Amino acid sequence: MPTPLDYLQHHASALLDDIKRLVAAQSPSLDKAAADRCGAALQSIVGERLGAVAQVCLQDRFGDHLAFTVGEGPQLTCILGHFDTVWDLDELEMSERDGKLFGPGVLDMKAGLIQAIWAVRALRQCGLLHGHRVTFICPSDEELGSPSSRQWTERLATGADRVLVAEPAVADTHEAKIARKGVGRFDIRITGRAAHAGNNPQEGVSAIQEMARQILYLHGLNAPDVGTTVNVGAAQGGGKINVVADQAWLGVDLRVTHMAEAARLLAAINGIAPTVAGIDIKVTGGMSRPPMEQTPQNTALFQQAQRAARRLGIALAGKAVGGGSDGNFTSALGIATLDGLGATGAGIHARHEHIIIADIPLRAALLAEIIRGDID
Template identity: 40%
Template sequence: MNVLQYLTENKDQILRDIEWIVTCESPSRRKDLSDECADAIYQMFYERLGVYGEAYEQEETGKHLKFEIGRGDKTVVMLAHYDTVWEEGDLSYYIEGDKAYGPGTVDMKAGLVQSMWAIKALQELDVELDYKIKFLVTADEEIKSPTGQYFIKDEAKDADVVLVVEPPTGYEGLIKTERKGDATYDIKAIGVASHAGNDPKPQANAINELAHQIVKLENLADLENGTSINVGVIHGGSKRNVTAAEAVMEVDCRFSKREEAHRIDEAIQALKPTLKETDLVVEGEIGRYPMERTEQTVELYEMAKEVASDLGMEIGETFAGGVSDGNFTSAMGIPTLDGLGAIGDGLHAPHEHIVISELPRRGALLAGVLEKLNKS
């Protein structure tokens, strides 16, 4: 029996495990629910792989988990997260045809379960790996990994390779060899309140000041080079007939090159007010540097492509505008391949789902990569 046959025979149990973890809802900011989900993942790894994990308690989010499998001089880190963007009760788990729907199915609980089963398949078929797998599962990726990033950076510092089991792109299952990086900022304008009719002060209007700053931000963007700046939220002012004393805008920046990250950050941190009677306060920073396509990343991708061919699959690669925890390890100079999770659609959307029939093949793809790393 080969890995694909093993996973196909166990597809129903894999799906039941996915249901188990998906129905343990885990909104990023609900520590109580997230900790319960972490406990379920801990139990699942023990029952399926016979390994005890280590739990890292957090004050405001769920626990981070670490599972170590095997031993050897080389270390392969696998990255997953179990937090979701959905609040409790927003979505329900259900199956319709060849699709399983629910909160966090594709992003990314199915990838977590599927990858655990890939390791289990290798164990059951007596495929010995000559390296240690360090499986890191975080609880705060959807809110920019405020503590998870330090957990990952510390635990992955000795890694030779990182595999991220986030979902691939589209039903074609495209592997992510590049990702944009991100930075977020809150830019506050401070003005002076006055009566809009009796004492108009356009030079002291905080909202007017932000309008000028938006033009500056637009001029910083460079879409041809992959740098975008989006003002997603503005709030401020008090009444229609009062000059706005305060206004804030929330800004999201994306970039595909490290030097662009620094250029944008330096420019935004140096913003000065345009109007005479206003002031500016800038808060924020670079969150993740880009995951850039390196020669080592391409080598990993070609390895995955070869495994896919052996399985009768065709895969491609893609550049993703979104970020993942793989950005952190890539920025550390560790070869990182992303998008090895479950196929589906609807990330952060009500129709979020996975394709059930693809679970065995995607699991076999990951297992094949793990086996090839034995010889690299």
């Protein structure tokens, strides 16, 4: 009987073909029609490779979310794999050169999703899926912060023994992602009082001047020693240059490593107060993703994954990273979660986004061995 790695190496060309097929089905997060076409391609691939029919979560604004369950038994593994991308239609071409496959969403994260599908197929074909259920959770809005899929993902994952996230490995490495920062987004609206800048400026209260003070305050909240970053990434204000500005706006990004730090920053940002009379400030937003912390459950799963890697003759390292994923949600529920188990490569959200073709079978085999669990 072949091992999963033997099987996957033998079918490496079919894996690559499926990756190309899914990448060719472009799927910008905000283009429902395109995302649904990609979802149809994904359903076709899963049907062909695993014989599973999708559970469809219909959406009005975004592409429909999809879930697939394969196998029977007491052990439930959930695999997270979104199929939306940050790229507009035809913004990026798919191409193959120098042992790499380039294309929109190939690394983030369509290759990882296909590798996971083939990992489960390999286990089944090798007679090693007995006692295991695997549910693929495939949302279409992850790149937007999962506004419509978070509760759906949490509901499907509840009760799982573990969650494996097929997001790419740490760039240019094979490393898993053992912790991720939580993500917050805030919209700050500042209202002052307009006046003529030449005739009666004393009657105005400048929203732009207040905005400048608040930017300094917000950036003063940064705490790099504990991994906290606060960034005012967008700022707008005023209109005509001869008018004291009565409106200004800030867009703020927050990243934290622990929920205690999130609570501190939420209080600081939501509690922003005007520095002068005549200014009104309204803050909306909050934490869109909780941090994925190195909990005992997550640490135990990573150690199990390291043992699985050793069975393949490789060493698996782990790293804490800044960006968030849907694994943040499941980790916060107390479910053992391990991220960064997808494709290898570099260029997430960049025009040189690519995967390393030669690594595809081994990365899929690693997922298969983790799903299989420890062997007595």
